[in-house]
Amino acid sequence: MSKGLPKRSENYSEWYNELVKRADLAENSAVRGCMVIKPYGYSIWEKMQRALDDMFKETGHTNAYFPLFVPKSLFEAEEKNAEGFAKECAVVTHYRLKSDPNNPGKLIVDPEAKLEEELIVRPTSEAIIWNTYKNWVQSHRDLPILINQWANVVRWEMRTRMFLRTAEFLWQEGHTAHATEKEAMDETKQMLDVYATFVEEWMSLPVIKGFKSANERFAGAEETLCIEAMMQDGKALQAGTSHFLGQNFAKAFDVKFQNKEGKLEHVWGTSWGVSTRLMGALIMAHSDDLGLVLPPKLAPFQVVIIPIPNKELEPDAFKIALKPVIDKLKSFGISVKYDDNENYKPGWKFAEYELKGVPIRMAIGMRDLQAGQIEVARRDTLTKETRPLEGVASYVRDLLDEIQSAIYQKAFKFRQENMFKIDTWAEFEAQIEKGGFLLCHWDGSSETEEKIKDLTKATIRCIPLDAVLEEGKCILTGNPSTKRVVFARAY
RNA sequence: CGGGGUGUAGCGUAGCCCGGUAUCGCGUCUGCUUUGGGAGCAGAAGGUCGUCAGUUCGAAUCUGGCCACCCCGACCA
Incomplete structure (x- = not known):
């Protein structure tokens, strides 16, 4: 691992690209515009998923799964939606390969295996889902439908950047159907609030809630609500959207219900989503020239403990002294990594964990051990202090909360100033x-x-x-x- | 998709103009000494030079196609 990242002030986008790679979040793959999300990056995404999923469940939603492919005839049913996404769709036209008679060992698409109807790889799932809802809804008693799905989607973008805009990305998409306009609009706003709460409380990133202008609105929506966050270079990043679909999709897919008066009506819809783009927001919002700065609630591990070996000590001296501290931290629900790998020197580890954004680093050497103390360093402020081992676990627990809010305050102040x-x-x-x-x-x-x-x-x-x-x-x-x-x- | 750039060991690179056995650093492996901010010494392994074709006695080097990535546009519900 070579030293030093590019400086944000010199080349912000190079800094971002390097950071994503060096912090082991993701790397480019053999497929154009598609990235490999590496274990460290994926752990952060999993924490995001967990928190969001809990919030969706709390607001009455359940998860389901719909197909990756959308038959072209369904895809084109809602005209504006189809038109909006048409330019960036991957299309499946064949279902079989065969050996190339002219080129042994190579394969060709079997021209005889052409699909009757092309399949669109979903860029978003409204079409396939509303076509399904048609069969699920007859009466007002079938409503509301409150469903979310965790999925991958494909949008064939011209220019991609890891996490911010990839050809394939991971996301969740909520798709709900309601009996009344008001209920659908309330749902749209409720989910925007869920997103705002998540981004502010978990990602420590302040957002502005608002309506999109007609130009920026989701294709097929009556109204798009969004949350917008400011990155450190002063640019905006759309962190989440929640769409009020009106009756557009209900009409396109003929989704009707009989109301209490016995009259047939089209249902009202919403859809809402956040994606792995949130990872990009997280990286760009808080990190510095030394590497990632992760909010404790999303860090794959919140505390790293680095013993500094010394020949004069018993090999297990640190482990024995620290066991009560580690047990205590774990009992508080804090994730701890104890790194006594002797292949790397302490200085190397310090730099490495700063690069990876671990919120708190604790280091202990012979001097500390003999004095019954340990060094506690904050990633966000880079400040260090020495604490007695006694009671250090609860100190760290409180410090994690403080870091979570300090990162938010810093981002908030930056936004106010800009x-x-x-x-x-x-x-x-x-x-x-x-x-x-x-x-x-x-x-x-x-x-x-x-x-x-x-x-x-x-x-x-x-x-x-x-x-x-x-x-x-x-x-x-x-x-x-x-x-x-x-x-x-x-x- | 238009303009510019790049592609050489796991990573970063020199060599390319002017064709002739592929350079250096990091990392990796072995051993010893180390360990409070990216360790030192000694030894070793590791390469279809993005890919395909062409020119040539000979191509990392010249020519063309393709692929990928980066920058600037266009595009991005």
């Missing part, structure tokens, strides 16, 4: 180059948004739910506006 109320176009153009979220008035038209995007690469990240009503003039056109929206360059 959000600007902008009222003139000149200021807008100047500030967008420096990054950050620009709170501006906007006249509400797609044309204006498009023009601003062409001029500055900035898009409307969201129209905040808590936007204050105030008189103002559109940043570009000067037309009247009633509230500020968030403009930023985005991942």
